[in-house]
Amino acid sequence: MPEGHTLHRLAGVHQELFAGAAVRVSSPQGRFASSAALLDGALFERAEAHGKHLFHRYAGDRVVHVHLGLYGTFTETELPASEPRGQVRMRVVGRTHFADLRGPTRCELLTPDEVTAVRDRLGPDPLRTDAEPERAWARISKSRTSIAALLMDQKVLSGVGNVYRAEVLFRHGIPPMTAGRDLGRERWELVWDDLAALMADGVKVGRIDTVRPEHLPEATGRAPRQDRHGGEVYVYRRAGMPCLICGDEVVTEDLAARNLYWCPTCQTA
Known part of the structure; x- marks a missing residue:
């Protein structure tokens, strides 16, 4: 989608x-x-x-x-x-x-x-100038639901899908099963700001790129990503492949009928 x-x-x-x-x-x-x-x-x-x-x-x-x-x-x-x-x-x-x-x-x-x-019926959209991130935080901060599920709930936060969900959690080292109420205000603000920047870049270039400059193929010498979705990502659709940071295996499991991707080494409690 x-x-x-x-x-x-x-x-x-x-x-x-x-x-x-x-x-x-x-x-x-x-x-x-x-x-x-x-x-x-x-x-x-x-x-x-x-x-x-x-x-x-x-x-x-x-x-x-x-x-x-x-x-x-x-x-x-x-x-x-x-x-x-x-x-x-x-x-x-x-x-x-x-x-x-x-x-x-x-x-x-x-x-x-x-x-x-x-x-x-929709949560705040990080790409809109009239967005109110406090509305999303009010729900996240009281929820026992995992942050991975909350980020995909369009009533909580609007516009984030499976790719941005997996990638923003990785970029901030957040275990995907962390309960919303355990996330912390400071981490939430970092996640919101990062989503706004990543998604704005996606609007400009027409694809999702989430990898920082120091981890891009031209910086590390690795082969570019080959995927119909395009874009350089850390964990999305990379199950079984080595993490670009630690080298351990990226894993996946089903969460609410969607594939969740993360690195158990980089995303620890």
């Missing part, structure tokens, strides 16, 4: 391509046809993201809410628009480009009040 930086990157691209002009909106697949008809020809005001949720705001207080889920994709292509390929849920055509949405978990037309209700 795309993590928060992907949705913020999409919001930035769509803001640049479509904002400030009337756009054509359609649903070649048909599942969004009635809502698309209400938006067709309307002014695209702005695009924004909150966690893993994307919002297209149109004139007349109309908002398209998109959640990509596991399989959703948005592709942007220069005009002229080609015939739709595959199951295109929504197509947005602007002045120079068109964007096709395929396979989302959610694609729905909402009122501003309904958008507020969606956002109220």
Whole structure:
């Protein structure tokens, strides 16, 4: 599932391509046809993201809410628009480009009040300037749940997925099963600041890189990572491989139906 930086990157691209002009909106697949008809020809005001949720705001207080889920994709292509390929849920055509949405978990037309209700269910997003990290800490500091599970709970913290979860815990030497209430305020603030910086870099470059300069392939002489996700990481999807710091084996186990990765040597109590 795309993590928060992907949705913020999409919001930035769509803001640049479509904002400030009337756009054509359609649903070649048909599942969004009635809502698309209400938006067709309307002014695209702005695009924004909150966690893993994307919002297209149109004139007349109309908002398209998109959640990509596991399989959703948005592709942007220069005009002229080609015939739709595959199951295109929504197509947005602007002045120079068109964007096709395929396979989302959610694609729905909402009122501003309904958008507020969606956002109220989400925790603070490290990539938003209006984020309130104290809201997340208030829940984490009272919880017996592991910090690994809390970081993935979108009601606690919004936008963090499996990669950022594993990597930020490693970078701060935190055992993933540490209870939230045992984390400590100082460590939480370091985790929040690090997530904000790492995810902001992900927005810029379009991939997740978490390895510090002194541990990169060009500094250590090791081979670059070969993975479809791209990016240099410490532990994510490296189970059975040597830790880049201590050389011991990275391990994995299931936590809430997701694979958790960590180094038992570097991440000790």
